[in-house]
Amino acid sequence: MSSDTPSVSPRIALTPTGTQSAEVLSLRRAIVAGLNILLYGALAYWAASLLGAGGWSVVDILLMICFLLGTPWAVLGFWNAIIGLWLLHGSRKFGGRDAMADVAPFAALENPEAPITLKTAVFMTLRNEDPSRALHRMKLMKAEVDATGEGEHFGWFLLSDTNKDDVAAEEEAGVARWKAEAGEDAAITYRRRTDNEGFKAGNVRDFLNRWGHEFDLMLPLDADSLMDAKTILHHVRIMQANPKLGILQSLVVGMPSRSAFARIFQFGMRQGMRTYTMGQAWWVGECGPFWGHNALARIAPFRDHCELPVLPGEAPFGGHILSHDQVEATFMRRAGYEVRVMPEEGGSWEENPPTILEFMKRNTRWCQGNLQYFKLLNTKGLYPVSRFQLIWAILMFLGIPAWTLMLPLAALKPFDGEALAGFSTSSALTLYILFTIMNLMPKIAGLIDIVLTPGGTARYGGTSKFLLAGITEIGFAWILGAADTFKTTVFITGLIFGKSIIWGGQARDAHGVPWDVATQNLWPQTAFGVLVVGLMASTSWCFAAWSLPLTFGFLVAIPFAVWSADPVLGEKLVAGGLYAIPEEIEKPEIVQKAQGKAFSSEVEPGSREENA
Numbered sequence: 026m027s028s029d030t031p032s033v034s035p036r037i038a039l040t041p042t043g044t045q046s047a048e049v050l051s052l053r054r055a056i057v058a059g060l061n062i063l064l065y066g067a068l069a070y071w072a073a074s075l076l077g078a079g080g081w082s083v084v085d086i087l088l089m090i091c092f093l094l095g096t097p098w099a100v101l102g103f104w105n106a107i108i109g110l111w112l113l114h115g116s117r118k119f120g121g122r123d124a125m126a127d128v129a130p131f132a133a134l135e136n137p138e139a140p141i142t143l144k145t146a147v148f149m150t151l152r153n154e155d156p157s158r159a160l161h162r163m164k165l166m167k168a169e170v171d172a173t174g175e176g177e178h179f180g181w182f183l184l185s186d187t188n189k190d191d192v193a194a195e196e197e198a199g200v201a202r203w204k205a206e207a208g209e210d211a212a213i214t215y216r217r218r219t220d221n222e223g224f225k226a227g228n229v230r231d232f233l234n235r236w237g238h239e240f241d242l243m244l245p246l247d248a249d250s251l252m253d254a255k256t257i258l259h260h261v262r263i264m265q266a267n268p269k270l271g272i273l274q275s276l277v278v279g280m281p282s283r284s285a286f287a288r289i290f291q292f293g294m295r296q297g298m299r300t301y302t303m304g305q306a307w308w309v310g311e312c313g314p315f316w317g318h319n320a321l322a323r324i325a326p327f328r329d330h331c332e333l334p335v336l337p338g339e340a341p342f343g344g345h346i347l348s349h350d351q352v353e354a355t356f357m358r359r360a361g362y363e364v365r366v367m368p369e370e371g372g373s374w375e376e377n378p379p380t381i382l383e384f385m386k387r388n389t390r391w392c393q394g395n396l397q398y399f400k401l402l403n404t405k406g407l408y409p410v411s412r413f414q415l416i417w418a419i420l421m422f423l424g425i426p427a428w429t430l431m432l433p434l435a436a437l438k439p440f441d442g443e444a445l446a447g448f449s450t451s452s453a454l455t456l457y458i459l460f461t462i463m464n465l466m467p468k469i470a471g472l473i474d475i476v477l478t479p480g481g482t483a484r485y486g487g488t489s490k491f492l493l494a495g496i497t498e499i500g501f502a503w504i505l506g507a508a509d510t511f512k513t514t515v516f517i518t519g520l521i522f523g524k525s526i527i528w529g530g531q532a533r534d535a536h537g538v539p540w541d542v543a544t545q546n547l548w549p550q551t552a553f554g555v556l557v558v559g560l561m562a563s564t565s566w567c568f569a570a571w572s573l574p575l576t577f578g579f580l581v582a583i584p585f586a587v588w589s590a591d592p593v594l595g596e597k598l599v600a601g602g603l604y605a606i607p608e609e610i611e612k613p614e615i616v617q618k619a620q621g622k623a624f625s626s627e628v629e630p631g632s633r634e635e636n637a
Contacts, residue, residue, distance in 0.1 A: 040311040041269035041363050044130040053308040054410065057104060065100050068460065069093060075453050084441040088434045095427035097420055099464045102301065106470035109304030114477050128306040129367055134266035141175045141258065143241040143265050145321070148182035150228050152221065153189055154248040156196040160203060162251050165618050167207070169254035178261075180240060185217040186228050193217055225317070226333050226349035233328040240324055247318040249376035251280065253615045256372025260321050263367075271327070271362025272354060274313060274320040275373035276302060280616060281609040284379035284535035285598055286589040290505070291377045292604040293498040296485075297471030302368040311363035312410035317350035319373045323362065327353070330360035336400045341393050341525035348394025351418055352401060355411035374608070374616065379535045380590040381582075382546055385509055389516045392422045396520065426514040432575060433553075436560035439568075454571070461574065468499060484607040494604045504585050507578025511550045535595055543586040554579025 038047040072092050076085040112124040125132065147166065149159055163181060170176050183200055187193045200215035207213060216235070223230060229245065237243075242264055244257065252275070260273050276298065279291030306313060315322075331353040336343045346352060354364045378384040398415045407415075462469070472495045475481035476488075485491040516524075558576050561569040569576075578585070588594065598604055608616050 041361055042131045042134075042267040042311075043269075044134065044267070045310060050308070050310040053310070057101075057108070057308045060104050061097075061100050064103070065096060068096055068100070068456075071452075071456050075449065075456065078449065082441040084434055084437050088431060088438070091427040091431045091434065094420075095424040095431065098417075098424045099460070101417070103463045103466045105301050105304035106297070106467040107304065108307055109300035109302070110470040110474055112303050112307060113300060113474055124303055125369065128303060129365065129369075131267050131270060131363065131365060132263055132367065135259070135263045136266065137259075137262065139262055139265065141178045141261055141265070143261060144178050144180070144239065145242040145244055145257075145261055146180045146182060146232070146236065146240040146324070147244045147246065147257075148184050148229075148232060149246040149248065149250065150184045150186065150225050151196065151248055152186040152225075153192055154187075156192065156199045159183070159248045160196075160199045162619055163246075164203060165615050166252060166254070166257070167213075169615060170257060173254050173258060175258060180212040180214070180236075182214045182216065182232065182236070184228050184232055185215070186221045186225075187217060188221065223333070223345050224347060224349075226346065226353075230332065233324065237324045237328045242321050243324050243327070244321055245318050247375065250277075250318050251374045251615065251619050252319055253372040253613060259372075260367070264321050264323065267363070269362055270323070270365060271357040271360070272313075272315050272320055272322045272364040274315055274364075274366040276366065276368055276370055277316065277319045277373050277375050278370055278608075279377045279606060280374045281606065281612065281620065282377065282379070282535065283592070283595045283599055285591060285595040286381060286384070287377045287379050287535070288595065288598055288604040289494075289498055289501045289589070290384070292485075292494055292606060293468060293502055294377075295471075295606050296475055296495060297467040299368065299370065300470040300474045301467045302366060306366050306368050309366075309410060309414075311365065312358050312408055312414065313354070313364045313366045314414070315350045315354035315357075315364060317353075319375065322353075322357075326357060326360045326362050331356040334401075336397060338400075339523075341520045341523065342397055342400065346394065346397055346401075348391055348397070348418070351395075351414060352398070355404075355407050355414060358408055358411050359406045370607070372613075380538050381505060381508060381586045382538060382542070384505070385512045388509060388513060392513055392516060393520060393525065395419055395422050396517070422513060422517065425510045426517055429510045429514040432557045432572070433560070435572070436557050439564040457571070465499060468495075468502070484610055486602045486605045486610055490602060490605070498604070501589075503574055504578035504581060507554070507575065508547060508550050508582040508585065511553055511579065515549065535592060536590065537592055538586050538590040540583070540587055543583045547582040547586055550579045550582040554582070 039045065040047055040050070069092070073089060076089055112127060116122065116124065116127070147163070149163055151159055160183070163183070167176070167179070167181050170179055183196065185193060185196050187196060196217070197215060200213065204211055204213050214236075216232075218228065218231060221227070232243075242261065244252075246252075256275060260275065264270055264273055278295055278298065279287065282288050282291065333346050333349055333352060335345060338344075358364050378387055395418045398419050401415060402412065404412075472492075475485065475491065482488040482491040485494070554576055558569050558572065558580065561572055561576075602609075
């Protein structure tokens with residue numbers, strides 16, 4: 026070969042949008058897998074050495090199985106948080122790229138000045154929700170989009186699965202008033218199905234079959250969703266610049282709330298969300314998540330490739346898939362399109378459950394839907410990361426009963442007939458403390474991120490209020506976790522014996538929980554806590570005391586439900602600016618209009634009862 030012959034560089038494999046190296050993503054995934062395997066293996070070895078010190082009893086074996094099942098979720102959460110914190114605050118100090126450039130390179134193709142050419146259908150799915158509330162939010166979003174001059178590229182749909190005639194009449198009348206205000210030629214459509222076949226996914230499928238050919242993109246919304254025009258147009262332009270981007274999920278955050286429960290819960294979610302999502306997006310890449318709402322999806326591939334199968338067998342694990350979104354994400358990726366998340370805050374909101382009882386209802390619905398994924402694991406053509414996402418969604422809930430059962434098993438350990446002479450109490454305590462820190466790392470990393478970000482704590486009301494809220498929220502999360510994990514464990518047991526639930530409306534407004542209602546729903550948690558702590562105390566009060574971070578929530582579940590939903594407490598937290606989120610300190614105009622007087626006056630009563 027002559028010296029003047031140009032050398033040919035080997036072709037670099039890229040993701041479908043052509044914005045990221047597939048080899049780099051493979052390397053990242055190998056790194057994350059290695060870190061997880063090493064940490065998981067070390068913890069498993071440590072636990073096995075403790076439990077097997079005096080031989081293996083039945084209790085030891087059961088404890089080890091539960092530990093192995095419950096630990097993976099915490100391990101990956103730990104590494105996601107560490108990676109996200111490093112990207113945000115460590116990488117650039119050592120010559121690395123900007124965090125967003127690392128995890129969202131597709132966004133760089135957007136031309137902020139480009140005219141919108143794609144047509145987008147914005148729709149809200151409803152089932153027995155408050156129509157006036159939902160329509161008010163859609164009106165605000167449409168008004169903001171129209172004000173940008175790009176309104177002609179958007180259509181607005183209210184897709185109802187409501188089976189209560191009086192509520193449906195309110196929906197229809199509300200849309201009629203909206204059309205009268207906007208003009209009869211306004212692109213506003215109301216459709217009510219006469220049945221709920223396929224649940225929410227069936228509702229969306231019906232839309233696709235009727236109107237999908239008229240639009241390029243769709244923006245699904247839940248009844249509590251809200252997005253501003255700036256974010257919507259920003260994401261539409263990103264989709265426009267990346268024809269092989271199939272789903273673009275916004276980072277959805279909570280809205281200001283008068284409910285003490287919702288305020289504290291969403292504060293904890295908010296301060297830990299950025300680091301966790303950033304770390305996850307770093308290695309998940311083009312096989313990202315889809316949460317079913319506040320996200321743009323490309324209609325043609327969604328319609329042609331993301332239709333859900335009806336699972337063989339009967340409910341609860343057969344039939345229509347309840348938790349449809351993650352399955353649709355895996356099918357979209359299989360079709361050759363990227364699924365991405367934009368791990369940046371701003372412009373996309375939802376509401377969180379106002380009480381622990383509503384929170385547990387929501388989690389059990391997700392639980393049943395995620396466990397249906399067992400029947401999808403052998404689906405042909407899924408990418409390895411997509412298949413892992415389904416497995417991970419299953420483990421999210423399978424780990425819950427494992428950790429719940431570990432508590433009574435630990436209480437029974439002194440009674441298993443083994444000699445404890447070889448058992449290292451100091452080693453067990455060290456493992457317990459380190460594992461607790463590891464489990465809390467998403468929250469710890471979130472707190473560090475905000476403290477290190479210039480002006481970060483000011484967005485939450487100041488450093489002192491932020492740190493007080495951050496520390497006390499950890500205690501709140503422990504109590505909530507205990508009550509909820511027990512409920513989920515009982516629910517999964519019921520699923521095994523054929524018990525099933527279906528989706529219905531949700532109570533979204535702040536309201537109190539009476540003592541009798543709390544007792545009726547949470548006495549099993551209290552009884553469980555008394556039994557476990559009593560067994561521990563019968564052998565060692567020290568043993569029982571050290572268990573309190575994990576067991577205290579069972580003991581106080583009933584008063585916690587009443588206290589955390591107390592309207593008076595909610596008012597005091599609002600007045601004191603405690604557990605405030607950035608949108609409460611500097612409220613965006615659309616949020617202010619959406620909440621109107623509700624956030625500055627009396628607490629609203631609970632919304633319609635859930636329709637089972």
